Amino acid sequence: MSVTIAPVRLILVMLILLLDCVIAKIALGGLTEQQLATKPMKGWRRMLLYPLWLLGRFQFFLMGFHYISVKGKKATCEEVPIFIIAPHTTFFDAIIVFVLGLESSSVVSREENGKAPLFGILVRALQPVFVSRTDPHSRQNTVREIIRRSQPGSEWPQILIFPEGTCANRTCLISFKPGAFYPGLPVQPVALHYKTKPDTVIWTWEGPNALTCLWLTFCNWNNELEVEFLPVYKPNDEEKKDAKLFARNVRDVIAKAMDIPVTDHTFEDCRLMMEASKIGLPMEAGIVEFHKIMVKLGLKLSDVQEQLPKYAEIAKSKGYISIEDFAEYLKLPISPALEEVFAMYDRDGSGNIDFREYVIGCSLVAKPASNEKTLTLAFKLFGGEKGYITKEELVQILESSFTMADNEAEELFNQVDEAKSGEITFDQFKAFADKKPEYATLFKTFQELSEAESYQEQGNLNFDKDKND
Template sequence: MKNLIKSFTYQIKTSQREPKVLKIEHIDKTMTTSTIKRRRSANMTTSVEGVPFFSRSPSDSDNWIAYREDHINPFTHRLHINSHLAMIKIYILTVVLLPLRLIGCFLSLCCAWVFAKIGMLGLSEGQLNAKPLFGWRKRVQKISAFFMRMLYACGSFHYISYKGKCAAAKDAPILVVAPHSSYVDSIIVAATGPPAIVAKQETSNIPLLGKIITFAQPIYVQREDSNSRQNTVRTIVERARSEDDWSHVIIFAEGTCTNRKALIKFKPGAFYPGVPVQPVLLKYPNKYDTFTWTWDGPGALKLLWLTLSTFYNNCEIEYLPVYYPNEDEKADPFLYAENVRAVMARALGVPTSEYSFEDVVMMTRARSLNVPCSADIIEIERCLFHLDFLNSSRVLKLAGKYSSIQNRHKMDITRFSEFLNISTTNAHLHKLFASLDYKHTGAINLKTFFLSALFCIFKSSDTMEFLRAVSTLYASGNTDQLTREQFFAILKHCDKLSKKKLTTLYLRIEELKPGNRITFDDFENYTRNHEEYKFLFKKHEHIQMRLKK
């Protein structure tokens, strides 16, 4: 009983270090690479600023196994709980503790909402955005934040360890937080005061939580407003320069969740104002990582279940010295973002990555089209670029020979290099092979290569053009006629078409050609003239946005 009471004790450990002033005039650009290492090796060096980077040249002849082991994809996460005792404990706590925690979390949320409602009595939306809260409303805001902190305490986060000290909002109006790896990261909002967040306007409509967020005086973004970015930057600058006592603005600079093994490119939004920022690090020093919620990994509900079925979890918040931008950084938000990212990577002891938030859009599109290795499609695209294989005519010519290639379903690195006519000493070939060998068998299915390559080539095209390219992999000999099986195999790479819809579509086209097999042209002509299939001829707008960026 004593240990149980102790585990529920709410403790906050703080150190007394004052915030220091940090100003960096220049940071070596070589600290950011597309090849990221998990561990220090003989090829790893350190920049003058202490951030690890890698001097491996593309001509080095490392084998594909080494590349597979060394590469870090920040958007994947694997949770391994191999201990039977740990699983038994989780199942017991699921029955005994989890229901109580859910009740505690809900009651804490309700209490926070009640005080948020009280604090906003008599305030219009315009008044709430015009001036910071003060007097009794400010005290009520603190009480609301306390109940939000209790929500996390009920959810197993009894302890928060602090390092460094949060600077005053006048000294650093913006808190730049990284790495962003989980929905649990919002604990920093409850633990810091609360600060204001930058959120889409629709957030205010979330039951209970929306009112609590609004009470924290956030900066809402109107997505339909083309001037939204400029308005957000102007609001941040106005708050920073105001004589009023505004709270910090907190921004997760990565823009999406990663696995904390590397820092991806920061979005420049926090750096457009050109004001000083304070970097803040989030860490979870626990035995099992049941928090990391990435694009490719355990789902949110599973992670929530495992987190709530643990006796307690630790969280560490580290405030780094305030970063004051120089004139070059004020004029270039991307340079400012890169330099702050380098400082945070050094403090975390992790490398920086060429991956960015926009890459998730491409990975998601690849998965929706059933492209194998969608989690590694960005690395595959880079390898294809260096190998000069982002050429549609070259790849389509090879794809036309696919059905006649022997052992095409199981090809080792030697035969793969011969097929592509590329030397086995080429480092990018080894990287490509390692990415395509997602089953870790030492051999790849050549269809995996072609589907990945065709997606990278036609990612900016409409779905129909991609499907036409894919059809070359399923064609029989010199005929362009398709069997039902071939038709289904091709259309498997089209999102929004279920098996039932495909069957109906095939039968309708077949009715127009009695006694004959249909061709891909028949499929295209039929769908072009029917409104329900217009989506096949539209380019993916999110991919277009990524390409523009």
């Protein structure tokens, strides 16, 4: 298919895309961003969206989505102002716009989508509610705009929302963001069933990139999709007052229809793991689970960060501790949640844990976007105060902080310790870093150890104060 049908499909889709962009450009001509966000397009501008809709549906036909089966009945504008669509697994989910029609084309979309080459102008033509994942005020602005557009008598079309906020792999439904549920109005859940085998459409933060997914999907002769409109969900009084409860209950309805489980993980957890990956941490290191358990304990990350210097001092002097000591240090009662945290580190079932590992975990969760301070703390805790570390100490650091295999850590040590002295000094780190740039961040931390030492001794280790979600 890569040398026959896929290239033909790609050429035709790109030609239609260029025509789409021309039509969208004309429709948006003369309108400011403020005007686009204030009121829906009308008149001849609105009429130009119909050829866009037809061309878009034809594009998906060329991509292999020859027939989209529809199950259930779509609710009218009078019945519901909002469609809740899940699971969100791929950029191909945009096809739902063409299934629902232009009267239901008001969407909530990432801000980045409106800036993408070619596709950006098509997204803007739909006049979406743009969401920024980095702007701290974006959440409140998005909620206000959803409420405004969904009010009775509004001129805006029905709103399409993927409440998961990110793409997952369809094995479960992650937490629904509550923004769509704050208005407290009836919603219609919509389940997307992709039935193509092999499944080439899934696009997540770990796995094949967008171009690979696109090309493999082009190589499928037929891509099957079923859109299932579930019964309209009308919130009760309790759900109207609690958007998160409303969101959980609607998620349960879709999960039952999909016959898949739910999980309380969110996009922010995925983001945390992506940041961990960027700084060299394995994504399976359990950081997300650690974060969830911290929530169970009722510990705020800001509180954890404030307590880190104190924890570090305890760790240096105590080392291995029992669950009673653990509860005392955290000033918490012994509970199932605390036992769960303790069990994460009690790998051998001895009833004692290395408190230093817990401190490193706290540091990673409190500031996941930077590992330099975490490693500084790790070197301090595992022997770096004397100006060098041994092979055993390095293995312990990399195993506990990065779940690096012992043999890999030992190999790294041997590469740095060219003199075979059994110790690694800063000069050796620097020399090796010049040859191996991929370890530069790790070695730079060692250089900063002396600067951080005075702060640690005063109980004021200065962790990165940049705000992170």
